[in-house]
Amino acid sequence: MNTTSIFGDLSIEDFLANYWQKKPLVIRNAFPDYEMPFTAEELAGLAIDTDAPSRIIIENGLAPKNQPWQVKLSPFEDEDFTTLPDSHCTFLVNDLERYIPELGNLMEPFRFIPDWRIDDLMVSYAEDQGSVGPHNDEYDVFLIQGEGKRRWKVITRENYDKTLIPDLDIALLKEFEADEEWLLETGDMLYLPPNMPHFGRAEGPCFTFSVGFRAPQTLELTQSWLETFSQQSGFKERFSDANRSLQKNSGEISQKDIQTLSQMMQSALQKEQQNLPLFLGKYLTEARGETPEINEPDSSQVFHKETDYERESWLRLAYIEDNNTLHFFADGQHVELPLKLKPDIQELCENYYFTSESLKPLTKNAVFKKLFTQLIQQGAIHP
DSSP: OOGGGGGTTSOHHHHHHHTTTTOOEEETTSSTTOOOSSOHHHHHHHHHHSOOOEEEEEETTOSGGGOSEEEEESOOOHHHHHTOOSBSEEEEESOHHHHSGGGHHHHGGGTTSOGGGEEEEEEEEEOBTOOOOSBOOSSOEEEEEEESOEEEEEOOOSOOOOOBOTTOSSOOBSOOOOSEEEEEOTTOEEEEOTTOOEEEEESSSEEEEEEEEOOOOHHHHHHHHHHTTTTOGGGTOOOOOTTOOOOSOTTOOOHHHHHHHHHHHHHHHHHHHTTHHHHHHHHHHSOOSOOTTOOSOOTTOOOOTTOOEEEOTTOOEEEEEETTEEEEEETTEEEEEEGGGHHHHHHHHHOSEEOHHHHHHHHTSHHHHHHHHHHHHHTSEEO
8 A cells, every 4th residue: 555645745754754743634535435344243252252342431420320421331331231221321342453463454454654653543433422521641642534524623732731631540631622523434544643632423323443552661772671680690799798788777778879870780780681672572563452363272283384464454574673683572472583575574564464485585594494383383473
């Protein structure tokens, strides 16, 4: 798919320079003649029959306990949908591309952003006046109107009231005074940068797709990195003070002890610094949440050199070039490859379908072939 088409006459370079993480943008007819691949009933069936993360949001006291907003999380049963009101309710499903792989085509135009940054495809079905309420997202999002109409209101100024409605299961703004709004119809798209308050409301039944982006938090990354240190020798060393001198007061933590303890920690971290790129490669490609295609590994599956293969949409592939070595990552697994295979790895990462001819240079490498076979056995790649 031609990625420039979603922005009309605006180039991707102009979008990145002037809008990405800066200000909202509406593109009319970004997906011309778009047709929904499923009905509301089929979407509900997906939520009932699978582990797809789903939720129902009901507004305006129509929910039990007469709350202004109420959220119900999956798993669901038929009754959860047959008892919904005819208005002011919304049903959302995350990770949709994992359960309906062909919808990966809807995410393809956004791959001008690196794959590791793209999170998932969510869809919401709303009855008339349905909404998820006024809120912020801490990540970039593209909102694609799949069917019907939805009116979006946005606050672009920084000095807005950030007070939340108390005692809710979701974080919704108590006051919302928009300074911009748009009515999106089928095929229209709205881009919103992180932390921009927005409020969408359906005008009649409608479907809206949301392409969200991954924005790892510093604490999240650091904690995950530290968890990998448990088997490293540098982190098993204990404090030692064989040359301790007499201390006047037993309650004091001396500056000398603080310095020794600090040096212990900093020295261990510095030793691991060189492995940080490899940690990031594994971390950023590791599948999150449920992966419906993976059950028990099937060791009977083998690689056939004359067979074409395709990968599941959730399987993340990436590489890091380091001097004369290529580090290749697939779902948190890592192998080292010769730099001469870089063009073949680039092609592999770009595509979801692999011909037997394109795989030949890679599968001649025993390390890559072993990893590729493991992915086949896990169900991440199949004929």
